[in-house]
Amino acid sequence: MCDYCGCRESGPTAELAAEHVKLQLLSERLKARLDAKEDISDLFTEFTALLEMHAAKEEVGLFPKVNGLKVMDDQIAQLIAEHEQLHEQLGSGPVERDVRAAIKLLSQHIDDEEFDLFPHVIHALDPEDWDEIELAHRAVESVFLEDAAHPHDHPHDHTHDSGTKRRHPSG
Numbered sequence: 001m002c003d004y005c006g007c008r009e010s011g012p013t014a015e016l017a018a019e020h021v022k023l024q025l026l027s028e029r030l031k032a033r034l035d036a037k038e039d040i041s042d043l044f045t046e047f048t049a050l051l052e053m054h055a056a057k058e059e060v061g062l063f064p065k066v067n068g069l070k071v072m073d074d075q076i077a078q079l080i081a082e083h084e085q086l087h088e089q090l091g092s093g094p095v096e097r098d099v100r101a102a103i104k105l106l107s108q109h110i111d112d113e114e115f116d117l118f119p120h121v122i123h124a125l126d127p128e129d130w131d132e133i134e135l136a137h138r139a140v141e142s143v144f145l146e147d148a149a150h151p152h153d154h155p156h157d158h159t160h161d162s163g164t165k166r167r168h169p170s171g
């Protein structure tokens with residue numbers, strides 16, 4: 001974990017880092033249940049819901065701002081590709097092999113964000129950028145939490161047969 005640059009202390013990167021912690025805890029619990037040959041359905045639902053919302057926050061908040069800096073285009077493209085890969089790996093439900101692969105990829109992905117991305121952008125973006133990222137996070141949360149409260153209002157949004165139906169822009 002990055003404990004040096006201040007990215008975990010406040011603001012949008014602290015929010016993302018706190019979600020990373022939750023995702024890693026859920027990953028550990030999922031692995032433990034898989035090892036014990038126990039049912040993972042409820043944990044899987046919790047894990048994928050948080051991961052989808054978290055990825056959406058990054059893709060509509062931080063990542064476009066970082067792309068505006070024009071110095072980390074390749075890294076951002078790689079992180080977005082990994083979001084897509086995670087989405088596909090988890091799209092068939094709680095299949096053990098896919099869940100284990102996703103957990104492994106997510107762990108490396110989180111390390112890349114916390115060690116390579118956050119420290120490089122924490123002082124590079126303006127206060128206005130961080131305000132807009134904050135607003136983007138709140139907007140994503142309202143969509144996802146509204147959706148969780150009324151799951152039948154958007155019957156087509158949760159199909160996972162193709163990457164084209166995701167609710168947030170991926171570029």
Ligand SMILES: [Fe+2]
Binds near residue numbers: 083109
């Ligand atoms: Fe990410």
Ligand SMILES: [Fe+2]
Binds near residue numbers: 016020054058110
């Ligand atoms: Fe992340």
